[in-house]
Amino acid sequence: MNKLQAMEVFVQVVDAGGFTRASENMKLPKATVSTLIQSLETALSAKLLNRTTRHMSVTAEGAAYYDRCLRILSEVREAEESLSRNRRSPSGRLRVDAPTGLASEIIVPALPDFIEQYPDIQLELGCSDRQVDLVEEGVDCAIRGGRQLADSSLIARRVGTMHYVTCASPAYLKRHGHPMHPNDLVHHRCVNYFSARTGKMFDWYFKQDGEQVQVSLSSHVALSDSCAYTAAGLAGLGIVQMADFLMAPMLADGRLVPILDTWTNEPLPIYMVYPQNRHLQAKVGVFVEWIARLFSNHSTLH
Known part of the structure; x- marks a missing residue:
């Protein structure tokens, strides 16, 4: 058993709330996910998850182990990225979600610049005015507008203002x-x-x-x-x-x-958000910075 892979799978299962969603997010067969969790429990001599045909929950031991896995995996990623950051550009699949209007009018027309700067990133841009669940749907980061962000589990960086x-x-x-x-x-x-x-x-x-x-x-x-x-x-x-x-x-x-053009409307802050229980991977970091620059240079978004 690859212990680090098993830890990553366990974290994904907990975050996604089930084996099926975790297997989809990680693009692994569901049987592989289940086997890795069972092997991990055997190696630890501890039950990490309570599972039935309809429901899954985390045991007390599983919750404690989950927190440690997050720290360990974050440190591993940071160590890997600190060695490779100066040798190669960020790479890998990057899943982003953005409102339809911002995506079609502002982001997509500017994407050739991002792709030229970061050719090793495979960008998947979801375009919808529906607010997605980043963890459940396997989204790395999202662009959201709002005076108050409802989900306090997300880290938010303000990148612009919508008028x-x-x-x-x-x-x-x-x-x-x-x-x-x-x-x-x-x-x-x-x-x-x-x-x-x-x-x-x-x-x-x-x-x-x-x-x-x-x-x-x-x-x-x-x-x-x-x-x-x-x-x-x-x-x-x-x-x-x-x-x-x-x-x-x-x-x-x-x-x-x-109409009513002597009246101003309350501007709406725009944020980049991502889960706080994840180390900010280089590919996410460069996209956040790119969006911040893009919006700051746009005449109506700063």
Whole structure:
């Protein structure tokens, strides 16, 4: 038995909450994962996991061993990377998750630069407005926006700021007129955005000369995808409020018209997040730094 491999498999099983998900994340047969755990328990003369056909839990001894495995594996990775960092560029599979709009409009067009700098990294970029579970889904790091990050188990580094614009199509404004104050929005058709994970509708925020307004709006249409949300505004379904980097091309050519433009919207911080129980591998570190530089050089994200 390869003891280090068995430790890595054990940590993956605990993090993923089961053998099936761990085997998928590590790209190992489920039988191999099960055999390694059994061999590890035999070598330690200790039961690490309680498992039935439907449920798995960690024993008290398993929990203590899990913590030690994390430290040992982290030190091994750090030792390996400290020797190889100066000899070769970071390498290996890197799984990243990013919101659809940021991925399609900002990150993907800039990726040739990242690939040229780090040709040995195999990047897998998941694009979704759904908030993924990094540990359960085997994601190394993710880009998230929010004033408060719900998952305290993640390390978060702020890499940018997202600004919002409120706008509508010329056809909608011709039919319904321009609101003059955020409170006027209750008399308009507005398109809401909701969380794909929780179903919660997001309020709209405005600020002007010290006056702050938070508006909860009813709507005929609500969406959970930024690209579909933008399309709803272009289709004249109502007034929309979305990140200005997404709306900029449509505002520039007149397909959308800004409204309430003397009011500012509360900016949304953007973070790179990754699990805190993992040593920051070189491939993750260079991607985080690259994203931070990319956003800092973008006119609307700093």
